Amino acid sequence: MQASLLGNAISWAPRPSVVRRSVTTAVAAPPGQMLKHQGKRHSMPPEKMEVFRSLEGWAQENVLPLLKPVDECWQPASFLPDPTRPDSEFADQVRELRERTASLPDEYLVVLVGDMITEDALPTYQTMINTLDGVRDETGASTNAWAAWTRAWTAEENRHGDLLRTYLYLSGRVDMVMVERTVQYLIGSGMDPGTENNPYLGFVYTSFQERATFVSHGNTARLAKNAGDPTLARICGTIAADEKRHENAYARIVEKLLEVDPNGAVSAIADMMRKRITMPAHLMTDGRDPSLFDHFSAVAQRLGVYTAEDYAGILEFLIERWGLEKMEGLTAEARGAQEFVCGLPQRIRRLQERADERAKKMEPRGVRFSWIFDKQVML
Numbered sequence: 001m002q003a004s005l006l007g008n009a010i011s012w013a014p015r016p017s018v019v020r021r022s023v024t025t026a027v028a029a030p031p032g033q034m035l036k037h038q039g040k041r042h043s044m045p046p047e048k049m050e051v052f053r054s055l056e057g058w059a060q061e062n063v064l065p066l067l068k069p070v071d072e073c074w075q076p077a078s079f080l081p082d083p084t085r086p087d088s089e090f091a092d093q094v095r096e097l098r099e100r101t102a103s104l105p106d107e108y109l110v111v112l113v114g115d116m117i118t119e120d121a122l123p124t125y126q127t128m129i130n131t132l133d134g135v136r137d138e139t140g141a142s143t144n145a146w147a148a149w150t151r152a153w154t155a156e157e158n159r160h161g162d163l164l165r166t167y168l169y170l171s172g173r174v175d176m177v178m179v180e181r182t183v184q185y186l187i188g189s190g191m192d193p194g195t196e197n198n199p200y201l202g203f204v205y206t207s208f209q210e211r212a213t214f215v216s217h218g219n220t221a222r223l224a225k226n227a228g229d230p231t232l233a234r235i236c237g238t239i240a241a242d243e244k245r246h247e248n249a250y251a252r253i254v255e256k257l258l259e260v261d262p263n264g265a266v267s268a269i270a271d272m273m274r275k276r277i278t279m280p281a282h283l284m285t286d287g288r289d290p291s292l293f294d295h296f297s298a299v300a301q302r303l304g305v306y307t308a309e310d311y312a313g314i315l316e317f318l319i320e321r322w323g324l325e326k327m328e329g330l331t332a333e334a335r336g337a338q339e340f341v342c343g344l345p346q347r348i349r350r351l352q353e354r355a356d357e358r359a360k361k362m363e364p365r366g367v368r369f370s371w372i373f374d375k376q377v378m379l
Contacts, residue, residue: 043196044133052134059145066249067152076163079235094170100229101171106375108223109173111305113371114296118281120161121186126154132199160239178370182286189283194275200268203253208277210247211314214240219305251321258322263334270337273344286370295367298379312348
């Protein structure tokens with residue numbers, strides 16, 4: 001059994017009483033029941049709304065250009081068997097896809113399905129961004145730069161789930177009914193990443209999460225290539241490239257906030273790190289396994305798709321990109337936040353080493369996944 005600091009959130013983070021606690025377990029809502037999340041709302045001081053109003057022109061010039069024109073974007077159909085071809089040719093293309101996917105291990109399919117389900121819950125993520133004060137899309141078709149980014153980002157991300165779902169459907173390797181039920185449960189359950197309607201917290205969260213999906217899809221690409229499916233490797237690598245571009249946009253926003261409001265921005269980074277970065281699909285369930293997200297995360301950790309080391313590495317990357325260690329002139333509170341964040345990667349690694357030592361003493365355990373017809377996979 002793999003000991004993981006992942007799952008819904010890194011389990012070691014301190015929980016001072018002054019910090020809002022986000023969801024701390026991966027127990028998803030049972031069918032027909034919504035989880036109630038308690039915590040702060042609208043925590044950004046009203047005067048800071050002006051920060052985001054003043055940055056609309058900057059976002060127009062520095063964030064929107066990271067989007068691609070639609071006619072220059074790849075589309076799922078470019079990677080899939082072509083149904084406009086004669087029946088025999090289309091059947092041959094599907095047969096070739098099935099032959100390639102036949103060599104994929106069951107545990108790899110679990111991770112790929114989990115990634116796909118996470119991508120497919122896109123309505124939840126757009127909704128979450130539109131809860132953020134000062135940057136939401138007020139009308140559904142607002143022309144300001146923040147709203148334009150959110151809609152176009154959603155449109156680009158929408159292709160990811162479409163492509164992975166169709167590829168898995170054609171493979172015949174997964175139980176699509178259970179996969180589709182999981183997507184429906186997840187969208188219905190929503191998410192609570194602890195961003196408190198606060199765009200400072202929201203953009204820290206999205207910076208980390210886009211980096212995490214870049215890492216995860218990049219690793220699934222590597223594993224697909226090793227398993228003999230170069231087409232799937234190209235698909236996952238192409239999705240990873242999108243995530244990298246989106247990460248750059250969100251990290252650029254946080255960079256600007258560190259420039260115009262260094263104390264507020266550093267404190268927001270520390271706040272999100274103390275609460276732990278919850279994964280977008282932390283309320284995942286298939287209606288049968290209430291710990292499905294924990295089990296999926298454990299498989300991802302074991303395969304090296306997304307690990308505690310990746311979590312620490314992402315944080316290190318963002319610390320360096322944002323120049324957090326070199327910041328000067330901060331208030332006492334912000335200096336404490338700076339020290340906490342900059343010391344966190346090393347702490348994560350120490351605690352993971354201890355978890356790995358404990359794991360060596362535990363008996364391996366298998367879990368059945370409905371996504372792959374109730375086959376058992378070792379955690």
